[in-house]
Amino acid sequence: MKSNVKLLKKETIARDTMAFSFEKPENFEFRAGQFADFTLINPAETDTEGDTRGFSLVHAPFEPNLVVATRMRNTAYKRCLKNLPVGAGVALDGPYGDFTLHKTQATPAAFLIGGIGVTPVRSMIAQSLHDRTAHEITLLHACRTFEDFPFKAEFEQLASKHRRITYVPVASESAPDDWHGERGRVDEAMVMKYVPDLNRPIYYLAGPEGMVKAMRELLIRLNVNEDNIRTEEFAGY
Ligand SMILES: Cc1cc2nc3c(=O)[nH]c(=O)nc-3n(C[C@H](O)[C@H](O)[C@H](O)COP(=O)(O)OP(=O)(O)OC[C@H]3O[C@@H](n4cnc5c(N)ncnc54)[C@H](O)[C@@H]3O)c2cc1C
Known part of the structure; x- marks a missing residue:
């Protein structure tokens, strides 16, 4: 249209x-x-x-x-x-585009997101809550510093209210002492910490091309079935 x-x-x-x-x-x-x-x-x-x-x-x-x-x-x-x-x-x-939440609600969604790639995730989570779907949703959102996280307050509030939503901001370069998220790069150990059964979710990767590529390679190293990985590359970053 x-x-x-x-x-x-x-x-x-x-x-x-x-x-x-x-x-x-x-x-x-x-x-x-x-x-x-x-x-x-x-x-x-x-x-x-x-x-x-x-x-x-x-x-x-x-x-x-x-x-x-x-x-x-x-x-x-x-x-x-x-x-x-x-x-x-x-x-x-x-x-x-077809970067949209899967229909089977018993299958969890795991979002491994870089920077501004969080934009479609905000929409999917809001719609899922509005429709009261049962999806378990885990969002690992990586940005360089604590000042770079769009929608952080909103995601924190939603996660505190809804047990099926887990929000993990990951500051890769710098964060204050009282930072409640993770620090450093998203690696295998961090994914395994928040996604206990790696074979259950559909994975959604979005953000700059380099981040999406790195997360896909990480999931493949963890033996995740590639059919369960969906990506949205933000060309131009
Ligand atoms: C499906 C899809 C969804 C998208 N959704 C979003 C979204 O929600 N939000 C969003 O912000 N973007 C989104 N993008 C990316 C968006 O379309 C633009 O490409 C992006 O915002 C960059 O635009 P720009 O004007 O800053 O750079 P452009 O003028 O488009 O420049 C792009 C080129 O110049 C280089 N470049 C430009 N400025 C710099 C700089 N300061 N430092 C280093 N290199 C630079 C880039 O590396 C790139 O090669 C999406 C892209 C796709 C394909």
Whole structure:
């Protein structure tokens, strides 16, 4: 579906990371975890990468708006997006993708996520809670420092309220002394600590290409069946 959508709100949600809320067009239907292409209309500047980026939809289908979140790097597209006034439009094309939660609720979901790759996970968890599905969900979310975790407070709150949700922020480079998550890189021991039966879950890997590749290799070293691994590579990171 193609449509022009208005920006409703923009906010900083982690270091150099912003969320943008757009109005949802009538009849726009999608599944939690899907993405859409967002094209700037007559931007003030452009570069060789062009005026379109694909972004996963952060909010779930039951929620009223279309929300995306992104690391604000110094590219023409991101500068224009950051400066887009509330009320201005962008061209939406979507939804696309099949990075969506499996249907069999007795099978757990294990998310091994890098950085901004957490965006589709926020949507899947929110929809699963809304639909009261029975999936056991474990999210290991790796970022460099404690300031880099989007949705951390929300995930902590959901995990404290729902026993079937486990949230583990993993600060790979630095975190304060009172940090409640893990530290260092996600390795075999860390995965085994939070996923006691490695053969039960469907694994979801999302984020920068390097992270997704490393997590796939790690799971293969742990003899996980590759048929149970689903990936979403965020090209451009
Ligand atoms: C299915 C899918 C879903 C996605 N979902 C999201 C999402 O939810 N949120 C999100 O933020 N992104 C998402 N992406 C990635 C997104 O589409 C962009 O590619 C990404 O945000 C980078 O855009 P950019 O303007 O910062 O860089 P671009 O201008 O697109 O530049 C890309 C190229 O330049 C290099 N580059 C640019 N700036 C830098 C820099 N500062 N340092 C090092 N290298 C640099 C990159 O390595 C890359 O080779 C998704 C991608 C896919 C395919």
